Amino acid sequence: MYEMLSQDHAKQAQILRKVYEDAVSFLEQRPSRTVAPFYQEQTLRHLPQQGLGAEAARKLFSEDYLPWIPASSGGRYFGYVIGGVTPAALAGDWYTSLYDQNAFGHPGTVDRQIEAETIQLVRDLLDLPKDFFGVFVSGATTSAMTAMVCARQWAAAQTGHSASEEGLYGLERPDVASGLTHGANYKALSMAGIGRKVHALPLLPGREAVDPAALEAYLADRDPQKPLIYIANMGTASSGDHDDLNAIAELKKKYNFWLHVDGAFGGMMACSPKYAGLFNGLAEADSITMDTHKWLNVPYDGAVILCRHPDLQYQSFTNALSASGAVPNQASHYHMTPEGSRRLRALPVWFTLLAYGKEGYADLCERNVSLCEYYGQKVEASPYFRLLNQVRGNVVCFTLNLPEDRIAQSDIQEILDKLQAEGVTYSNMGSFYGKPALRVCLTNWMTEPADVDAAFASMENCSKAVFDRIRP
Numbered sequence: 001m002y003e004m005l006s007q008d009h010a011k012q013a014q015i016l017r018k019v020y021e022d023a024v025s026f027l028e029q030r031p032s033r034t035v036a037p038f039y040q041e042q043t044l045r046h047l048p049q050q051g052l053g054a055e056a057a058r059k060l061f062s063e064d065y066l067p068w069i070p071a072s073s074g075g076r077y078f079g080y081v082i083g084g085v086t087p088a089a090l091a092g093d094w095y096t097s098l099y100d101q102n103a104f105g106h107p108g109t110v111d112r113q114i115e116a117e118t119i120q121l122v123r124d125l126l127d128l129p130k131d132f133f134g135v136f137v138s139g140a141t142t143s144a145m146t147a148m149v150c151a152r153q154w155a156a157a158q159t160g161h162s163a164s165e166e167g168l169y170g171l172e173r174p175d176v177a178s179g180l181t182h183g184a185n186y187k188a189l190s191m192a193g194i195g196r197k198v199h200a201l202p203l204l205p206g207r208e209a210v211d212p213a214a215l216e217a218y219l220a221d222r223d224p225q226k227p228l229i230y231i232a233n234m235g236t237a238s239s240g241d242h243d244d245l246n247a248i249a250e251l252k253k254k255y256n257f258w259l260h261v262d263g264a265f266g267g268m269m270a271c272s273p274k275y276a277g278l279f280n281g282l283a284e285a286d287s288i289t290m291d292t293h294k295w296l297n298v299p300y301d302g303a304v305i306l307c308r309h310p311d312l313q314y315q316s317f318t319n320a321l322s323a324s325g326a327v328p329n330q331a332s333h334y335h336m337t338p339e340g341s342r343r344l345r346a347l348p349v350w351f352t353l354l355a356y357g358k359e360g361y362a363d364l365c366e367r368n369v370s371l372c373e374y375y376g377q378k379v380e381a382s383p384y385f386r387l388l389n390q391v392r393g394n395v396v397c398f399t400l401n402l403p404e405d406r407i408a409q410s411d412i413q414e415i416l417d418k419l420q421a422e423g424v425t426y427s428n429m430g431s432f433y434g435k436p437a438l439r440v441c442l443t444n445w446m447t448e449p450a451d452v453d454a455a456f457a458s459m460e461n462c463s464k465a466v467f468d469r470i471r472p
């Protein structure tokens with residue numbers, strides 16, 4: 001054995017103890033860390049001829065990189081849609097690396113049981129029926145791509161073709177329609193060979209949700225023989241809005257289309273008794289995407305693809321040479337996903353869902369939404385800002401309280417750069433009806449009212465000079 005590897009082997013317990021100490025100190029110091037320090041990229045180092053050993057590598061990492069690691073898992077990081085890490089999820093994730101299982105999901109293996117059981121926990125969380133088959137993938141983009149591949153298999157089957165066996169050549173393209181859908185879904189459509197062309201349906205006034213009457217008119221007007229994939233949005237990135245899934249589910253009874261729901265983060269709303277009634281229609285979907293690394297507060301990376309057409313999924317993703325038939329009862333999980341070898345991504349989800357249960361997650365969701373409403377009230381009370389959306393989820397979208405034509409994207413960026421430099425909180429640029437906007441997204445189990453107070457005070461502080469400079 002290579003000498004340095006042999007020495008590390010002998011010191012394994014010591015190495016892990018140091019990792020544990022670092023972990024505790026990181027978690028203790030996280031609330032006072034600069035939330036998102038700017039990192040100046042450095043020259044890339046080369047591979048050493050002789051190995052340094054784990055302790056020297058750890059030391060290099062702590063000196064060169066650790067100070068610049070953003071506290072994106074902490075309670076005041078409000079950028080993008082970034083979840084935190086619950087204590088149980090972190091424990092589960094460490095065990096995932098410790099046990100290092102390849103989650104092929106073969107019959108007779110414990111990884112298959114863990115993944116299937118975790119999918120059941122996810123179905124229970126969202127009150128979904130048992131006929132949704134589910135597997136874990138790396139993120140919502142891959143989940144959506146998996147869904148679109150199943151949808152194309154469904155579309156091709158309507159004219160007697162198997163897209164997975166014969167490809168898409170010569171087939172008529174299915175229609176794809178949506179409201180304001182995330183870029184990830186265009187990417188998924190492109191990867192699935194369907195293409196990015198999406199018919200954009202009219203939105204309800206001042207909202208990012210599709211007008212159900214416009215959807216019905218569109219459905220009534222089109223050739224019913226032509227397959228249609230409809231992508232419903234449960235949580236839009238800029239304003240956290242959601243399509244009326246109950247109305248869409250009613251339309252699905254009348255018209256034939258594949259309903260995919262992008263619930264990458266907004267899917268979480270269905271776990272709260274307070275909001276679940278808005279999303280009963282979720283149960284009528286053909287496929288659902290939900291990230292675990294967002295509002296579920298599980299470490300990167302992970303998402304589920306829930307699909308009620310496992311036969312189409314098997315035909316599309318099996319590792320076998322040919323699969324024109326139905327899914328065999330005992331199909332291994334790797335026959336149902338884009339990957340071959342797979343990390344046991346289910347385990348941290350299993351830990352956190354069992355640890356906090358339906359009530360714990362409903363509480364997390366409702367607390368984040370009510371803190372968003374609180375942030376929204378502060379926006380409304382401030383002379384510097386005005387709200388762009390009515391807070392309906394975990395996103396607040398707002399802008400300077402000035403005429404629209406005076407606010408340039410560079411003004412918003414200047415505020416965000418100042419905010420990042422101040423280090424109390426982090427937000428990124430949003431866009432509402434094409435206009436640059438400030439936005440905050442709350443997805444962390446740790447966020448408390450005091451974090452919102454501190455973050456909002458910093459936002460106001462960083463906006464005043466820009467506001468004064470550009471006001472009429």
Ligand SMILES: Cc1ncc(COP(=O)(O)O)c(C=O)c1O
Pocket residue numbers: 080081138139140141142182184185235236237262263264265291303
């Ligand atoms: C609504 C929505 N869909 C899809 C995605 C893509 O998710 P991922 O980065 O996990 O692939 C995101 C990411 O923010 C999102 O907000």
